[in-house]
Amino acid sequence: MVRSITQWTKTLSFPARIAPNKSKDSAKNGQVSPNITPTPSNSSLSCHTVKNNEINYMMNNNCSSLTEVNQIYSDPESEKAIMSSVVYCIHHKEGCKWSDELRKLKAHLNTCKHDAIPCTSKCGAQIPRVLMEDHLKYTCAQRRTRCEFCNKEFSGHALDNHTGTCGSEPLYCENKCGVKIHRRHLSQHKISDCSKRLVPCRYCIKEFVADTLPTHHLKCGRVPVQCPNRCDANILAREDLETHLKEDCSVSVLNCTFKEAGCRFKGPRLSMEQHLEEYCQQHLQLMCGVVSKQQHQIASLKSALSRLSLNYSGTLIWKISDFSMKIAEAKTKEGMELVSPPFYTSQYGYKLQASLFPNGNGAGEDTHISVYIKILPGEYDALLRWPFAHSVSFTLFDQSTCPEKACNILESFIPDPTWKNFQRPSKEPDSLGFGFPKFVSHEMLKKRSFMKDDVLFIRVKVDPSKIVAV
Template identity: 80%
Template sequence: MVRSLTQWTKTLSFPTRLSPNNKSAKEVSPTVTPSLSNNSLTASTVNNNKENNNTMNNNNNCSSMTEINQIYSDFESEKTIMSSVVYCIHHKEGCKWSDELRKLKGHLNTCKHDTLPCTSNCGAQIPKVLMEDHLLYTCPQRRTRCEFCSKEFTGHTLEDHVGNCGYEPLYCENKCGVKIQKRHLSQHKNSDCSKRLLPCRYCSKEFVADTLAIHHVKCPRVPINCPNRCDVNFLSRENLESHLKEECTISGCFFKEAGCRFKGSKYVLDKHLEENCQQHLQLICDVVNKQQNQITSLKSSISRLSLNYSGTLIWKISDFSSKIAEAKTKEGMELVSPPFYTSQYGYKLQASLFPYGNGTGEKTHISVYIKILPGEYDALLRWPFAHSVSFTLFDQTTCPDQACNIIESFIPDPTWKNFQRPSREPDSLGFGFPKFVSHEMLKKRYFMREDVMFIRVKVDPSKIVAV
């Protein structure tokens, strides 16, 4: 609302036009209603104003309204008055504004203390700057909708409705994490909430709903059936053990794992055990035989997994000193290596070693040989055996560049029977080197370190010359 000039200058009056050069004329000052600052109108000005008013009232009793309006025709006087510094008319209500009189009108248009009656007719006087907020948020007569149920209310009825709206979503008080409308909250807590307390129907103790199923698995009061299927219909879990030991009229034979299917009362069971010892022993023997076959099969499978199919054998011989000492007292003592294959479906071979020598190397040398064993795929292989074979005794010196290994090799003679397809009883000796390395040579270098010797046996089908 914008005030007109006459609304805020009702008590303001201006002097009649005076000539600037007329010194004899009395100066007339206006009467100002708004509060003035210290440097504006003085007390003498107000006194002169009263004298002028009295003079004007005496001399102009018959003056009309038109004559009063002629006061405004003096531009200089009007300018002087409008330049006077005044306070806001709402100074007592707390407005701190102070400026020239001419700016008062503009200030009142924005003064927060310049109140207006509420346009919604709630009866309140509201500062102009707060009118918009009042109409939107605080006016009792405002019309607004609930954000949850979308019903329309006036201001004071909405305040009563807020907090009681059944459609307002709230978190469950049991802290299950579910947000649900207020009108359904009670039903949720009683029927659906996973954190509600429920009594166990067997032991009557209370548990959180989502843990009740876990409790039932271990609850000692849960009814179960007797595993022997006796006549007892109601048996709690906590009484099962004592029932089976003392009360159950039917139980299985002690040899049921071995295959006995007898079931009966304790008295009949004792009689059954006494009369069927021979049958039970036979059942146990059958189980042992079955397990033995399984063990043999497993050992065979493990052995096949550990077989060497590379055609190269690294043979580690430990405690060689004790073995050579034993060979001196035991004639013809032979050490045999694990069997190995030239390839996955190739020849099956085995190396042997005589610590105290054999043949021409007896008592002075170590003798090494290679023998062909009956293999699983001999029917598919070419005979006679024609791969070159080499034996290597490793020098275990700490400087590999200075190692001096001993190597002997040969190419099989196709006319010799040891390289023909072997029978189920292979040759006991094979083919090799009776004088592979002398006992004296073993002491000169590091062929043995920590009483361990390493011999490599390598079969190579690509070489036709012994190296």
């Protein structure tokens, strides 16, 4: 391949440079001393041999022949010095190790394996000789090769277009069924053969993945089934079978309606009506026994529930709602009394109950609220000490928004052992009890926050330190 001096000098690298100890006059006159000492250089000729601006002039004007160089350097000695300069191959960065005189570069490039030459298949590409074999085999647009799937022969450009569309290329199904199939059969596979395609159930019309459809058919409520009793009914849907057996099947064997009450009759549906008519009296007796048994169970449950709800702490917090309405009612209804839930001083202690008169009682009538404590007959009275001798206190809470400023009303007493109210109670306890007729006045209720949102809170507390139990 013929190259111009411009192509050479663009990438030339000189391994030697003329020593700088020559006289400036020699350089100015363009004379070259025969005693030239080469020194290392990478990219330029010596200033004694080639002027940089002249070389640039040749490159910029695309000088393409050695004749142009001869016209510039008519001096044979200068030409000889230039052409004898030692240079690297223009492809030394690509790995070529060649280095010799400039005059031999042209011949070297004709054989340099790193030099680019036109593709031998005439695809138009410039390819280094060392890469030509791979280019012709893999990348040349004019290469001839066969598709690995359909084995048809194509040019390189046609193969690139063919790749990705070959009907014989095996592909995995997009539904992830795990099957590999030729591209041309893929659409049909997804429609009719793929185990992961969606298929409607022929009974309920809902869609399911194809490989789960048999499992669905085992549970599908619309699958037709026959009555297991072989009755005259037509084919039924599976979801209707249970209702059919319970209500419609004429030969179904049924238990008597009064089975839970104790009747043990079992027979076909056709004979059930006759059985109910004939055994009406027996069924009535069975139901009476069931009712009696249930009444005992209800009474037992109520007793257990009442025991669970009892207070055994010795302290009762009594919430009285709608108190204004209850005072108004008490003023029109003489002797109106409110009673608290019963509570115990301990689990096996005394049973007590508080009572309150909204409009007062005795000395506090019409002016005060009266509170009392009653001793009720308890389950463990036979084991307790009598008379009742534990101190009792009543506290009316001040419901102030600032607890530090609250001023509760507290009244307490120690029972008199001689007082009848504190003896062991009979089955009909004293109707009043013992307490404070003038616990708090109606006027005092209005002065502070004793009544808030029409609610009073009263605490009744028995001193637990004196509880005596077996």
